[in-house]
Amino acid sequence: MIDYDYRKPETLEEVFGLLREYGPDAALIAGGTDVMVKIRNMKKAPPVLVSLRGLTDLRYIRKNGGYHIGGLTTHRMLETSDLVREELTALYEGASRIGSVQVRNVATLAGNICNAAPSADTAGPLLVLDARVVLQGPEGRRTVPVAEFFTGPYKTVRRPDEVVVEVEIPEETAGFGSAYFKHSRRKAMNLPILGVAVSVKLSEGDTVSDARIGLTVAAPTPVRARKAEDFLKGKPLSDDVLAEAGRIAASPECCAPRDSLRCAAWYRREIIEVSVLRMAKLAASRIKSR
Amino acid sequence: MKKVSVSFTLNGDAVTAEVPVTWNLLKTLRDYFELTGAKEGCGVGECGACTVLVDGEAVNSCLYPVFEVEGKSVTTIEGLAGEDGALHPVQQAFLENNGVQCGFCTSGMIMSAKALLDHTPSPSEEEIREGIAGNFCRCTGYVQIVEAIDMAAKKIKQAG
Numbered sequence: 210m211i212d213y214d215y216r217k218p219e220t221l222e223e224v225f226g227l228l229r230e231y232g233p234d235a236a237l238i239a240g241g242t243d244v245m246v247k248i249r250n251m252k253k254a255p256p257v258l259v260s261l262r263g264l265t266d267l268r269y270i271r272k273n274g275g276y277h278i279g280g281l282t283t284h285r286m287l288e289t290s291d292l293v294r295e296e297l298t299a300l301y302e303g304a305s306r307i308g309s310v311q312v313r314n315v316a317t318l319a320g321n322i323c324n325a326a327p328s329a330d331t332a333g334p335l336l337v338l339d340a341r342v343v344l345q346g347p348e349g350r351r352t353v354p355v356a357e358f359f360t361g362p363y364k365t366v367r368r369p370d371e372v373v374v375e376v377e378i379p380e381e382t383a384g385f386g387s388a389y390f391k392h393s394r395r396k397a398m399n400l401p402i403l404g405v406a407v408s409v410k411l412s413e414g415d416t417v418s419d420a421r422i423g424l425t426v427a428a429p430t431p432v433r434a435r436k437a438e439d440f441l442k443g444k445p446l447s448d449d450v451l452a453e454a455g456r457i458a459a460s461p462e463c464c465a466p467r468d469s470l471r472c473a474a475w476y477r478r479e480i481i482e483v484s485v486l487r488m489a490k491l492a493a494s495r496i497k498s499r
Numbered sequence: 500m501k502k503v504s505v506s507f508t509l510n511g512d513a514v515t516a517e518v519p520v521t522w523n524l525l526k527t528l529r530d531y532f533e534l535t536g537a538k539e540g541c542g543v544g545e546c547g548a549c550t551v552l553v554d555g556e557a558v559n560s561c562l563y564p565v566f567e568v569e570g571k572s573v574t575t576i577e578g579l580a581g582e583d584g585a586l587h588p589v590q591q592a593f594l595e596n597n598g599v600q601c602g603f604c605t606s607g608m609i610m611s612a613k614a615l616l617d618h619t620p621s622p623s624e625e626e627i628r629e630g631i632a633g634n635f636c637r638c639t640g641y642v643q644i645v646e647a648i649d650m651a652a653k654k655i656k657q658a659g
Contacts, residue, residue, distance in 0.1 A: 211521050214501055214568045238564075243561045245523070246543045253520070262567055285556070309633020310611065312544055314556040315563070397632030398545055 211253040219263040221372060228370045231257045231420040237372065239281060240315035242308065242407070243324045253371075267319075267374055272296075276378040280319030280343075288313060298495055299334035299376065299387035299406045306330055308396055308433040319335070321375035322358065325365045325430070332359070332431035333406030334389045336423030338382050344368075349402035352377070357428035385410045386495030388488040392480050401426055402472040405480045406483035409492045415446045422454075422485060427464035427477060437485065446493055448486065455485035507568045510578025511536075516565065524568055525549045525560035528655040531618045536576035536606040538549060540635070547634035550607035559633075579613065587656070589613050589651040598647035600638035608634045612648045615624040621652055 216235075218224045228235055236255035238244045239262065248254040261267070267281040270290050276297060278287070288306035289295050294301040305322050307313055307330045323341065332355070338353045349371055355376075359426035367373065371409045387408035393399040395426070404425035412418040420441040422434040437458035444450045458465060459481040506515045509532065516531050528534045528551070537560055540546035543560040551560045577580040579587040589612045592598065599605050608631055615622060615630030622630065627648045628641075636644060 212500055215503075215564065215570075217566065241564060242559075244546055245564065251542060256562070260564075260567065263525055308544070310548065310557045310614070311547060311557045311633045312562075314558050360555060397629075410515050440580055454549070 211252060212247060213256060213258055215260060216259045217260045219265050221264065221345060221374070223430055224259060224261065224264070225370060227257075227259050229347070231258075231259075233369070235259050237323075238282065239259055239317040239320040240312075240318040242312050243320060245440060260468065275380045276382070278318060278376045278378075280373040281317050281459050282319075283309075284313035284318065284321070287318065287331075287497075288486055290413075291413075294405060295482040296383060297334070297338055297387065299337055299389040299408065300428040302389040303330040303334040303339060303391070303404075303406070304374040306393075308395075309408070317449070323353070323365060323373055325359050325361075325363050327362050327429060327431065328400045328404065328426045329431060330391060330425075332388075332399065332403065332453070333404045333423035333425045334387065335376065335378075336431055336450075337387055337389075337406040337421040338385075339377045339421065340374055340376050340378045342373055343377060345374045350374075356433050357376050362429050367444075382408070383497070386497070388491040390484045390488050392484070393407065400471075401467070401481045402429075403427060403477050403484070404416035405488050406482060407485060407488035407492045409441075410444070411446060411493060415493075417441045417444055417450075420489070421454070422458050424458065424461075424464050424481060424492060426472075426482060427466045429465075432464060434458035434481075436460075436462045436475055441489075446489070451486040451489050452482075454489065455482040458482070458485045478488065502556065503608060505565055505569050507570060508572040514601055518565055522565045523561055524553075524558075524563040524565055526569075526571070528560060528573075529563045534575050536578050536604060537610075538603055540603065541599060542586060546604075547607045547611065547631075550606055550610040551633060552610060552614055555614070556631075559610050572581040574610075574613075576609060579609070587613065588654045589616065589648065590631070592647040592651035592654060593644070593647055596643050596647035598639075598644045600636075604634055604638075608636065608644060612651065615648070616652055616655060620656060622648070624649070 234256040267279040269279040284304040288290040385408040391401040406423040410419040459478040538548040540548035549561040
């Protein structure tokens, strides 16, 4: 029998008070599209759901120096934001491919990364946009680079008494172009078989001055392919160079895809190899200013 | 099991439901208000048969905890027709264009289509398909459904 109670705080202080009061009996719920499914599938629930939907101040997308996205911002808000589409294009591509309109209307960015599925569609884009996760707890705020946020499948560095209040993206990211490719069997209502995000910055003569590659479903957590990134730096943006970067990204030096029901590991590696090249070219074509 | 009292607007009327805390919006609509237009297909947000509008946006009512509905405005398929019983243009277009076979997906499909047209009055075919991508139909090939939504968009525009 599924049984639970709920609380609907309106401020972060109230959230922290409830988490202190109920301790391990409390679980946070934002949009609920993962939590409600899990409760149904497991046929059991945490004794108290603490809903974050009353924290309406945490729904925002702002550009102020860098980019600031409130934790409770929905994927639909990201998808329909001109700022996100034009300047954080990989994130637009990730957010707009999650679930369906119905899911994106309620599911939140913080929820997607806190659920920490190895296939999270916003994780790859956030990795290549060099995002930082702002966590707030009763003791104060701390900021963690998204590359260090995930610690295992469905595990993060978030402590039970912390709330992801914001995702910030540094101002330097404005000089990069970015792209995300979700390889899936159908366009909607599907997890990626593999996700590849790339961002690049070019200098004179189309030389790669900086590049970031984020892979999802390629390891127990979303990962940066740093060896491939290092290889790209200082090289011309040519097909040969990008193909080699793809080979490095797909190698055991950068990822550890596994055989699963949805896809074989060797095929995942092949997708990485070709997608790094394609996404790097697409990202480069999106660079706004040098 | 603990009950909760939730007050919200349902198809334009102020209502209050006294239901178990663990109920979702879909169960509340069907078993408390006896509005059985929204259907439970999968129960996990995959199929869209339970789609209703909350504050004008399409959501899966099977994933929507009832306690989150407090103070919101909910529209279901039962609330689409006018006072005089005249069908909404999307409903009319589904009828005229054979957009219904077994009918199980139809309520959800029409609610998604309404939300789409409210935001995007002249959608492209791709936008229509995107708008109903979270609604599964297992009878048809979606062709008549997409055509019906396109037809409804044009009718609404003409009447505009």
